[in-house]
Amino acid sequence: MSLHDKARLIGERAGRTQRLCARVAGFLFLWLILTGLAGSLTTSHIVGSGTFAETARRVAASEHLYRLALCSELIETLSVVLLAFALYITLKPVDKLLAQTAMYWRLGESFIGGVGMIFGFVRLRLYTSPQSIAALGADQSQALVGLTRQAGVAEYNISAIFFSIGSILFFYLFFKSRYIPGSWRHSVSLPRSW
């Protein structure tokens, strides 16, 4: 086999890996939306509204479903690592350094999201543990739940900032590449005079 044939084979194999990663990334985009929405909608449906005692009763009655929903959100957070890597492999040929930077931002999103999940499980414990409620009382337990909720909101926004910067870079690479159909690219690009 000549050197040219070997180079062509390596190129074809790399192209196959890139196409596979692109399809995996596409699937993961939707998978993240589904698992994230399923988890957050289920937990908010269980929590509902009302006093701390009413909410704690509802959460305790559906504890396993609540845990399942939290795990669904955790799976979403973990899947971000796979998505970041799949997008990196897909866009590496366009600009390796920028693709790497974008991947790091998305990894940051995943790690901060993981910390947020800890707050979720702590909140569950506050709702369901009779010892905690007996020791702290309803008022203090409610205050602690509020505190973990505020921490969760801050975590969500900080994680989303990492997500947005990573996404801007990845979308810029898609735009810069010739992967996007030409007609669409030209319709959204600015005129040269700008």
Next chain:
Amino acid sequence: MVTIVCFGSLIFPEHAATLQYGWAPMAIAEVATAIWLMVFAVKNPSLW
């Protein structure tokens, strides 16, 4: 847009609910990219 929305939510938490509408363009972009990647993958040997 999402970056602005998130910084806005951190600085003005009282407007967080309104600011959440800023996620809409990102949601559309993500779903469109997902479908496009799954259907067409990438076909650009010229970059190699």
